[in-house]
Amino acid sequence: MLQSKLFTKILREVPKDEKSINAQLLIRAGFVDKLMAGVYSFLPLGLRVLERIENIIREEMNNIGGQEILMPTLQPKENWEKTDRWKYQEMFKLKNRSKKDLSLGWTHEEIVTPLVKKFVKSYKDLPVYVYQIQTKFRDELRVKSGLLRGVEFPMKDLYSFHKDEKDLNQYYEKVKTAYFKIFKRCGLEKETILTLASGGAFCEYSHEFQTVTPFGEDKIYFCPKCKIAVNSEIIERERHQCSNCQNKDLTVKKAIEVANIFKLDDRFSKAFDLSFTDKDAKKKLVLMGCYGIGLGRLMGVTVEVHHDKNGILWPKEVSPFQIHLIQIENSVKVKSAADKLYQNLKKFGLEVLYDDRKNKTAGEKFIEADLIGIPWRAVVSEKTLAKNSVEIKKRNEQNAKLIKIDKLLPFSYV
Amino acid sequence: MLQSKLFTKILREVPKDEKSINAQLLIRAGFVDKLMAGVYSFLPLGLRVLERIENIIREEMNNIGGQEILMPTLQPKENWEKTDRWKYQEMFKLKNRSKKDLSLGWTHEEIVTPLVKKFVKSYKDLPVYVYQIQTKFRDELRVKSGLLRGVEFPMKDLYSFHKDEKDLNQYYEKVKTAYFKIFKRCGLEKETILTLASGGAFCEYSHEFQTVTPFGEDKIYFCPKCKIAVNSEIIERERHQCSNCQNKDLTVKKAIEVANIFKLDDRFSKAFDLSFTDKDAKKKLVLMGCYGIGLGRLMGVTVEVHHDKNGILWPKEVSPFQIHLIQIENSVKVKSAADKLYQNLKKFGLEVLYDDRKNKTAGEKFIEADLIGIPWRAVVSEKTLAKNSVEIKKRNEQNAKLIKIDKLLPFSYV
Numbered sequence: 023m024l025q026s027k028l029f030t031k032i033l034r035e036v037p038k039d040e041k042s043i044n045a046q047l048l049i050r051a052g053f054v055d056k057l058m059a060g061v062y063s064f065l066p067l068g069l070r071v072l073e074r075i076e077n078i079i080r081e082e083m084n085n086i087g088g089q090e091i092l093m094p095t096l097q098p099k100e101n102w103e104k105t106d107r108w109k110y111q112e113m114f115k116l117k118n119r120s121k122k123d124l125s126l127g128w129t130h131e132e133i134v135t136p137l138v139k140k141f142v143k144s145y146k147d148l149p150v151y152v153y154q155i156q157t158k159f160r161d162e163l164r165v166k167s168g169l170l171r172g173v174e175f176p177m178k179d180l181y182s183f184h185k186d187e188k189d190l191n192q193y194y195e196k197v198k199t200a201y202f203k204i205f206k207r208c209g210l211e212k213e214t215i216l217t218l219a220s221g222g223a224f225c226e227y228s229h230e231f232q233t234v235t236p237f238g239e240d241k242i243y244f245c246p247k248c249k250i251a252v253n254s255e256i257i258e259r260e261r262h263q264c265s266n267c268q269n270k271d272l273t274v275k276k277a278i279e280v281a282n283i284f285k286l287d288d289r290f291s292k293a294f295d296l297s298f299t300d301k302d303a304k305k306k307l308v309l310m311g312c313y314g315i316g317l318g319r320l321m322g323v324t325v326e327v328h329h330d331k332n333g334i335l336w337p338k339e340v341s342p343f344q345i346h347l348i349q350i351e352n353s354v355k356v357k358s359a360a361d362k363l364y365q366n367l368k369k370f371g372l373e374v375l376y377d378d379r380k381n382k383t384a385g386e387k388f389i390e391a392d393l394i395g396i397p398w399r400a401v402v403s404e405k406t407l408a409k410n411s412v413e414i415k416k417r418n419e420q421n422a423k424l425i426k427i428d429k430l431l432p433f434s435y436v
Numbered sequence: 437m438l439q440s441k442l443f444t445k446i447l448r449e450v451p452k453d454e455k456s457i458n459a460q461l462l463i464r465a466g467f468v469d470k471l472m473a474g475v476y477s478f479l480p481l482g483l484r485v486l487e488r489i490e491n492i493i494r495e496e497m498n499n500i501g502g503q504e505i506l507m508p509t510l511q512p513k514e515n516w517e518k519t520d521r522w523k524y525q526e527m528f529k530l531k532n533r534s535k536k537d538l539s540l541g542w543t544h545e546e547i548v549t550p551l552v553k554k555f556v557k558s559y560k561d562l563p564v565y566v567y568q569i570q571t572k573f574r575d576e577l578r579v580k581s582g583l584l585r586g587v588e589f590p591m592k593d594l595y596s597f598h599k600d601e602k603d604l605n606q607y608y609e610k611v612k613t614a615y616f617k618i619f620k621r622c623g624l625e626k627e628t629i630l631t632l633a634s635g636g637a638f639c640e641y642s643h644e645f646q647t648v649t650p651f652g653e654d655k656i657y658f659c660p661k662c663k664i665a666v667n668s669e670i671i672e673r674e675r676h677q678c679s680n681c682q683n684k685d686l687t688v689k690k691a692i693e694v695a696n697i698f699k700l701d702d703r704f705s706k707a708f709d710l711s712f713t714d715k716d717a718k719k720k721l722v723l724m725g726c727y728g729i730g731l732g733r734l735m736g737v738t739v740e741v742h743h744d745k746n747g748i749l750w751p752k753e754v755s756p757f758q759i760h761l762i763q764i765e766n767s768v769k770v771k772s773a774a775d776k777l778y779q780n781l782k783k784f785g786l787e788v789l790y791d792d793r794k795n796k797t798a799g800e801k802f803i804e805a806d807l808i809g810i811p812w813r814a815v816v817s818e819k820t821l822a823k824n825s826v827e828i829k830k831r832n833e834q835n836a837k838l839i840k841i842d843k844l845l846p847f848s849y850v
Contacts, residue, residue: 096471122472163534
């Protein structure tokens with residue numbers, strides 16, 4: 023993409039109420055725009071990151087048999103009354119012109135359960151794994167952490183349906199593994215910790231994936247031996263010890279929940295009478311699990327974890343572009359060499375942001391490139407061309423090096 | 437995809453209040469599920485069609501310089517008061533827990549105009565073309581046409597920003613051409629007619645793309661010479677004649693509006709003071725255009741236009757799969773030949789729905805394949821294998837033919 027065509031520009035100022043690093047950097051660099059508290063637009067650069075994250079999640083969900091669907095935002099009150107969750111405080115409620123009570127979806131158990139019921143009759147129809155990547159709404163009173171806590175935000179929610187507990191348990195473990203793959207690909211492997219948490223109304227425990235960051239809203243008790251943690255909400259109940267090795271020497275860390283997984287058992291299948299005829303000809307309730315990941319939150323936390331004083335450092339797989347090509351000095355010779363390189367890199371299948379702007383100095387271009395945070399920077403100037411070269415620098419390293427233009431492809435540095 | 441794994445199944449019954457052909461066929465075949473009037477879930481087959489349509493639109497929007505963004509559903513009252521459109525009847529309104537007035541977006545001029553204002557200062561920053569593919573909400577009182585009129589529905593909305601009328605007019609014509617490309621790729625070229633319509637509060641005229649179908653809600657006056665039409669809403673004003681050749685011999689047709697394009701001029705830039713400094717150093721208002729396409733509606737109208745008594749006939753580019761491979765009789769020999777063919781077709785890059793189900797007769801499989809409506813059907817059975825062949829049939833043709841298995845690839849029939 024030509025940076026001269028990109029309609030967003032680096033902004034000097036961000037909204038005064040944005041205290042979080044992720045929002046400050048993402049707004050200044052033109053990734054997102056704040057419409058109101060907890061509600062953001064994704065701009066071209068930000069939408070590219072969101073799509074990268076989406077595709078990683080989609081691939082890993084498909085790998086564990088997930089079938090993608092898309093359920094509505096508008097949901098009828100009846101469904102929520104069946105599960106006694108209409109009272110949920112953070113649910114947006116509204117009426118249509120016929121005075122029908124509606125809510126905006128903050129989760130979809132009340133929709134997916136009767137949906138799957140239409141297609142499941144026998145044990146032969148199970149298991150079923152369906153997921154969606156869809157916008158969720160939560161009427162949060164206090165919103166102050168940028169993309170870390172949204173009022174409107176993109177989420178992946180997977181629901182699984184099983185004939186028995188063994189099958190549910192096996193799939194639950196599969197999802198755990200898939201989630202770790204996702205966080206690894208998003209560059210958050212090291213910071214993301216499997217954390218035992220309350221199962222709420224559904225079960226004794228759920229699992230959270232907590233990414234350690236100083237701005238996290240949660241407190242977790244980390245066991246350095248097992249590399250797992252316990253959420254502070256149940257640490258008393260767990261008698262201040264690791265659930266695996268009973269170690270009591272736990273480290274307290276601040277973290278943000280980027281995902282959670284629940285065994286729902288028959289909580290929802292009972293409410294909607296989602297049952298099946300088993301091999302033994304008996305009618306049984308389907309057992310369910312649900313598995314969420316917040317995509318906007320994941321994007322925000324990536325910035326919280328991967329930034330320095332000059333800007334963002336996108337991990338490779340979620341970066342909006344793979345390489346930031348910068349043309350400086352803008353002579354005919356430099357322009358034509360850089361233009362050619364841009365075309366070649368694109369032909370080679372690379373996603374390139376090409377800073378072809380005429381009214382910016384080299385210094386300005388470098389500062390903006392650091393803020394945007396693409397992993398590789400390639401500079402073409404009179405100086406580099408004198409040596410028939412391109413100057414290559416990694417965003418997270420200090421030193422640049424010269425590489426002969428004809429050696430740049432295949433671009434093995436990505 | 438293995439049909440045995442697909443969680444949806446052909447349904448015998450559809451909701452009694454679904455009178456439209458598109459909803460009946462799409463629900464029976466498992467493409468969509470109705471949650472309530474005008475609100476549908478897209479199931480795996482339906483989501484695939486939606487994604488095909490999305491990608492066609494995305495490609496054509498990118499081709500005319502469109503930059504994709506994603507704006508929010510939740511919108512603050514203040515923005516709508518600035519344009520005096522808070523009173524709009526079909527807008528869903530709600531309050532959050534802090535009593536702030538919000539609406540659900542049914543269009544995004546009130547959001548995109550102040551957004552673009554943040555980045556446009558000079559004529560050098562223009563033109564700007566931004567679009568999104570996003571879910572819209574309209575509080576319709578009567579909803580009866582399946583996907584043709586939604587309460588919650590996916591839409592593509594493009595907004596263009598120009599320094600003068602000439603630039604706006606040129607881009608407006610470019611969008612027209614892009615739209616015809618889209619409808620051609622969606623298999624609706626023949627039926628979709630450029631129609632002069634009222635410009636409402638914005639301008640004298642707008643243009644609609646009306647697809648002719650007996651279940652259309654609009655009436656258009658078609659000029660057989662110029663192949664364009666006039667919407668009945670302005671036919672009096674136009675003195676019952678073609679706007680191009682003044683022909684008065686117009687044919688009345690029923691049609692459904694699948695897209696509309698408007699010149700907004702300075703209606704919104706004035707409200708939000710979106711201005712720029714021109715070459716002559718004068719401050720001027722930006723001129724705008726907006727360009728919508730309803731994706732769900734496009735999917736619905738495709739079914740209205742392309743179906744027969746046995747089911748849907750998807751046009752090639754929007755079909756959920758390119759080929760429906762059917763294994764019958766289910767001997768080890770047939771299964772292994774069909775499995776191998778499935779793998780080979782996939783390796784060749786084809787999207788294949790493979791009916792590998794064991795508990796269905798050939799007749800049942802054919803009836804379901806016709807209902808689902810993939811353009812090509814390939815059958816592997818004892819009979820075809822005896823001739824080392826596969827039976828190939830187009831969905832819209834009566835006759836099947838045998839093709840040697842090793843001649844099937846490269847699959848030039850798609």
